[in-house]
Amino acid sequence: xxxxxxxxxxxxxxxxxxxxxxxxxxxxxxxxxxxxxxxxxxxxxxxxxxxxxxxxxxxxxxxxxxxxxxxxxxxxxxxxxxxxxxxxxxxxxxxxxxxxxxxxxxxxxxxxxxxxxxxxxxxxxxxxxxxxxxxxxxxxxxxxxxxxxxxxxxxxxxxxxxxxxxxxxxxxxxxxxxxxxxxxxxxxxxxxxxxxxxxxxxxxxxxxxxxxxxxxxxxxxxxxxxxxxxxxxxxxxxxxxxxxxxxxxxxxxxxxxxxxxxxxxxxxxxxxxxxxxxxxxxxxxxxxxxxxxxxxxxxxxxxxxxxxxxxxxxxxxxxxxxxxxxxxxxxxxxxxxxxxxxxxxxxxxxxxxxxxxxxxxxxxxxxxxxxxxxxxxxxxxxxxxxxxxxxxxxxxxxxxxxxxxxxxxxx
Numbered sequence: 001x002x003x004x005x006x007x008x009x010x011x012x013x014x015x016x017x018x019x020x021x022x023x024x025x026x027x028x029x030x031x032x033x034x035x036x037x038x039x040x041x042x043x044x045x046x047x048x049x050x051x052x053x054x055x056x057x058x059x060x061x062x063x064x065x066x067x068x069x070x071x072x073x074x075x076x077x078x079x080x081x082x083x084x085x086x087x088x089x090x091x092x093x094x095x096x097x098x099x100x101x102x103x104x105x106x107x108x109x110x111x112x113x114x115x116x117x118x119x120x121x122x123x124x125x126x127x128x129x130x131x132x133x134x135x136x137x138x139x140x141x142x143x144x145x146x147x148x149x150x151x152x153x154x155x156x157x158x159x160x161x162x163x164x165x166x167x168x169x170x171x172x173x174x175x176x177x178x179x180x181x182x183x184x185x186x187x188x189x190x191x192x193x194x195x196x197x198x199x200x201x202x203x204x205x206x207x208x209x210x211x212x213x214x215x216x217x218x219x220x221x222x223x224x225x226x227x228x229x230x231x232x233x234x235x236x237x238x239x240x241x242x243x244x245x246x247x248x249x250x251x252x253x254x255x256x257x258x259x260x261x262x263x264x265x266x267x268x269x270x271x272x273x274x275x276x277x278x279x280x281x282x283x284x285x286x287x288x289x290x291x292x293x294x295x296x297x298x299x300x301x302x303x304x305x306x307x308x309x310x311x312x313x314x315x316x317x318x319x320x321x322x323x324x325x326x327x328x329x330x331x332x333x334x335x336x337x338x339x340x341x342x343x344x345x346x347x348x349x350x351x352x353x354x355x356x357x358x359x360x361x362x363x364x365x366x367x368x369x370x371x372x373x374x375x376x377x378x379x380x381x382x383x384x385x386x387x388x389x390x391x392x393x394x395x396x397x398x399x400x401x402x403x404x405x406x407x408x409x410x411x
Contacts, residue, residue, distance in 0.1 A: 005404065006058035008037030009051035010070040011383045015369035016354045022282075024309045025347035032385070036070065040375040043403035048369050064399075067383035071350065072369050073142030073376030073400065075357035076331050078268050078289050080147050080180075080322035081132040082125055082160050082167075085116025087324045094298065100223075110150070110184050113323050117150035117160065125163035126170065132321065132329065133171050137408055139332055140378040140397045142173050145318070145361055147217060149180030152189075154203050157181045161212040172407040176361055178245065179207055182218035182225055182233060196229060200236040208240060215265075219247040220255035227258045234262045243362055249273045250294070260284045266316065266360045270303045271295060278304060282311035287360040289316045290352070292338040293326030305342040316360035317352035333393025346389055375404035 013036025019029060037051035039058050047054055055061070090108040103109055117125070129146065136144055146167075148160035161177055168175040181199045189195050207213050216237040218230045224247075225233075234244055243265045248255025250269035256277040259267035267281060268289040281288055290303035309315050317338060321329035328334065331353055339349040358367025366374045379399040380388055387395055400408040 002041055003059035004039050004041045004046055004057060005060045005062060006037050006039050006051070006054050007062045007401070008054075008064055008070075009035045010037070010064060010379065011067045012036070012385050013038070013048065013070040013369070014350070014385055015048050016072050016351060017368040017370045019347070019351055019355055021287075021356060021359055022314045023312050025345055025351060027345050027347045030347050038070070038369060038375065038377065040401075040404035043375055043405075045369060045371055045373050045375045047371055064379070066381065068399075069380045069382050069385045069388065070369070071140075071378050071380070071385070071388075072354040072367055073378050073402065074140045074331055074353045075143045075361065075363070075367055076136060076141050076319050076321070076353070077145050077266065077316050077357045077360040078147075078291060078318035078320050079144055079329075080149065080320070081144070081329070082129050082146050082148065082164055083113050083117050083150050083323050084120030084124065084128070085113060085323065087112060087327070090324055091297070091327070110324060111187055113150050114152050114186070118156050122159050122163045122166070125160065126167045129164060129167035129175070130170050133167065133173060133175065135329065136321075136331070137171075137173050137400060138396065138410075139330055139393070140400060141331055142376040142378070142400065142402050143176065143358070143361070143363065143366060144173065145176045145178055147178045147180040149183035149217070152181065152183065152186040154199070154206075157199075157203060158206065158212070161207070165212060172402045172405070176215070176363065177213040178215040178217050179203070179213050180217040180219070182230065184219065184224045196225070196233045200233050204236060204240055204242070214241070214243055215245060216242040217245045217247060220258055221247070221250060222252055227254050230258060234258070238262060249277055253277055256281055256286075259286045265362050268318070269294065270308075271301050273304055275307075278307050278311050278313070281308065282313040287314040287316055287356065289318050289360055290338060291318055291320035291326065292334040293320045293328050296334065296337070297325040297327060302338055302341050305338060305344060309344070309348060314356055314359070315348065315352055316357040317349065318357065330393050332388070336389040336392040339389060340392075346386060349389055375401060377401050
């Protein structure tokens with residue numbers, strides 16, 4: 001058993017604990033521990049409090065010199081960082097005024113990434129995931145959800161999910177995989193076979209037996225799958241014990257209704273949600289996830305975050321890091337920008353990438369700094385937590401701990 005280690009003191013320590021999962025948050029709700037410290041043991045937090053008060057309970061001490069603010073490690077609850085190729089051409093086309101259909105006809109769009117991902121070896125995919133994950137780590141993220149969905153066949157989806165699993169073993173941060181085989185209808189799928197039925201009957205059992213994921217996602221949209229089509233697919237997933245999450249209301253509405261009907265863990269995107277969908281989500285246990293990176297990449301409206309919170313909904317914020325619509329990948333920058341446009345408090349922004357993001361992934365052992373949770377925390381070189389969102393991602397952490405181990409320190 002490792003000896004209890006006290007780490008600190010931190011000028012300000014924000015545990016992000018004691019906050020409700022749902023509804024608006026004022027900054028006055030934040031607990032701020034001045035000259036704070038954290039005792040860690042066996043990868044978990046033993047105690048959080050004033051540094052001097054914690055000294056008698058620690059065997060070892062790791063002193064932190066200078067002014068620093070400590071937060072829980074960030075949780076990015078929606079990414080697509082397992083992929084091959086690039087879609088820089090798509091971005092240039094969009095900015096020159098071409099439509100999605102025009103870009104797809106020119107060989108771009110999701111199918112371009114599917115083609116490039118199928119060409120990539122599992123080893124290549126692992127290398128890409130690891131490199132992107134390390135970049136996320138340097139911005140303070142300690143847990144990343146990673147979707148498949150660029151394989152769109154049983155073998156290629158398995159290749160992606162195995163690559164995610166392999167990459168998870170090569171890095172210190174946690175990767176949580178999600179099967180997004182229902183991303184779009186494969187162009188090369190035989191017309192006489194039902195794609196979703198085949199995936200559900202043949203792929204789902206392999207996912208369970210191989211421990212490749214416990215999460216099933218689907219893109220409900222006019223150019224992907226309809227609510228009617230996805231119903232039997234989600235029914236099969238629920239019957240097998242998978243958690244459900246939904247790409248919902250990105251361009252048209254309908255997906256959020258499906259998310260509520262199937263008691264999904266989260267409904268992600270929601271840029272097209274109207275007051276009807278907002279009220280529906282607020283009355284449910286589904287956690288909306290805003291993806292500002294997609295809005296920035298596509299030049300479209302942001303998720304109506306303010307209205308969701310004021311209606312009494314939860315709100316997580318994720319990067320949607322992907323090669324097409326959201327190539328930036330900087331969670332903190334995106335969350336800060338969303339806060340500016342949607343008038344979110346610092347408490348709402350920070351909860352959206354810590355405590356509420358953990359809930360959106362159904363991982364309740366992280367996202368806050370309190371006893372028995374994972375000792376995942378990130379440290380910024382400042383004496384005021386407000387500076388973190390103020391600099392919109394340009395103030396970067398200089399230290400990151402994962403399960404009580406310092407895994408990153410800037411030069």
